[in-house]
Amino acid sequence: MRRTRAAMLTATALAGVLALAGCAKDSGGGTSSNNASGNTGSCVTSQAPAAPAAATSSSSAGAKVDASSLRIGLAYDIGGRGDASFNDAAAAGVDKAKQDMGVKDVSESTASPTEDEAAKEQRLTQLATGGYNPIVAVGFAYAEAVGAVAPKYPNTKFAIVDDDSVTAPNVTPLVFAEEQGSFLAGVAAVYKSKSCHIGFIGGVNTPLIQKFEAGYLAGAKAASSKVQIEDQYLTPAGDNTGFQDPTKGNAKAAAEIAAGADVVYHAAGASGKGVFQAAQAGNALAIGVDSDQYNQQTVAQYKDVIMTSMLKRVDVAVYDYIQAVATNNLTTVPKRFDLKVDGVGYATSGGKIDDIVPVLQGYKQAIISGQITVPTTPAK
């Protein structure tokens, strides 16, 4: 009898766990305040590189590409469409392809948080046998699966975001120079900090997020020799909850702001919402990541503290890739989406960094020309 009851309790607890796992934490509220100021802080100690004379990055609108015959398979990482992060960015790329290139048939499939490796292979295999071509795998967690499935379907084209370790001839890596975009975010943070004290919040302490951290630290130090930097991660490698925990993001960001930081940059996916909330409550500024978060619906209530966003154009990469497949010329896909091809960059929505755009353009030019090399691992 006692054991039956224990079993029942266990079952109930388990059901609770299952239910909890399905819910993302959400935190709302926070008071509205506006502390944006356009004045350059006294933190800057270095002379910015000269800005290029005129903007030359005008992308020429080429001939209209028809991709209506393509059937695109999209395998998302955990979170999928609607994660307000890189899955969503990939989705945006495909949506744009639907609009511009007439793509009609798109099959999307999303990874479960606790699925095994075989499930990823199953997902890709089902897309491939279903006739989808090309197939885009979103996230480096698919590296093993793409490496296993792609050779079995040599006539199907695969692309994988954030990984360049797969060497099969029919696999196109879509990788980014996150450190370069983050470098500019670091420069912007220094220019906008009044206390000469800035912060970084990483979602999960993985090599990928360390590239954001490394670039940000390097950029900040390049602009100022006296800047103080708070630098924290939400969870250790392997614990992906760091990308989906706004409460934790809020707590850590609030701690950094309490320590004196007044500009906080996050590379923490959906946890970033908590960072924005903390910035709003603590009269600080925040820098978004991946997409132009100033214009993002899910964090619209905090837009007044989002001074800029480090753009990682997964959408552009996916779009370019589809276009390249449609025109049957994969050589047009850049080896790495960096500042030069506008694969990474910064957002100016909201106008809070309009005054320092020449400075950022100068640094951008210096990185493109190779004058500045940005490290990909944080200097400790």
Add this chain to the structure above:
Amino acid sequence: MTSWRTKVLPPLLAIVFSLLICSIALLISGSDPLQAYWTMLRQLGQGTTAVDTVNLATVYYLSGLAVAIGFQMNLFNIGVEGQYRFAAVWAAIIGGALHLPPVLHVVVIIIVAVAAGVLYAAIPAVLKVTRGVSEVISTIMLNSIVGGIVAFLINPDQFGVLTGNNLRTQVIDPSGRIPGIPIGDASLFGFVFIAAAIGLAYWFMLNRTRFGFELRASGESTTAAAAGGVNSKRMTLIAMLLSGGVAGMVALPELLGRDYTYAITSTQGYGFTGIAVALLGRNHPGGIALGALLWAFLDKSAVSLEQVHVPKEIATIMQGAIVLSVVVAYEVVRRADLAAAQRRVGRALSGGRPASVAEGGAI
């Protein structure tokens, strides 16, 4: 002795009930339940899904056994999750670093994994026996700690290797792998047989040895067992360590049969699934095997369902519904059986008259 009804009826009832719940969920979400169920069945014939299901079930089976050993002693070892990950990372590190002849290499890796699992289970076991700390609390905490340990160990500064954007341990030499059995395109884990042997050993230990009897006796009632001369503290300690040892092997089918390395992207959560599987299987080695297969089948369905645009969460709903309804169904059938037995006894005692309530008859 329990009748066939108490054994076969509850799981069948539970599955029917959860199908019902899922049909409602499917209808509400605007999908066709029949099409969804057909897709789930049909996937078994597609590609490698059937073999993948058995492979995954092997992992769940070991995890379920580990939990069940604890249940026998009335221990709720939630720590299987932490124990298997701790064991997996050490087995992968040491297996990747060593270069040994075939067979021996595999044996060493298995021993390392079991030892690591035992070690990590020893912490809550010793705390429980010496200080009376609830194993539920301590294992939950240890589960949380293991994430940090794994992250630390797979760091390139320690034993990790950076591959693309992923971090992993050294790849294990071919000598340290267990060859799979090729079935069509797929490959069945060789570890399936080791898992089956462990299941047999578990059954034998429980039903055919003095130790197993003492374990079950102390699980039913520590005081009664103590009166019979069983040292319950010793039983608690051994049960927990055994549970940890089996937990240590949970990741081995994948590690030695497919991945050959442990990465930060390696799957987590097998330990928690083991709890559900042990519950489904009523701690019986055969039942756990069926539970593991069912759970793995539903997991695989999630991927297939998305291909026909049915939300994959349906599979999760079905898993939750089955666990809940299995427990409820067993209880309902058990009570019905008990009442029937009481009536029988009552009738026999009263010489054919219907038994009165006081004698245990029906009200």
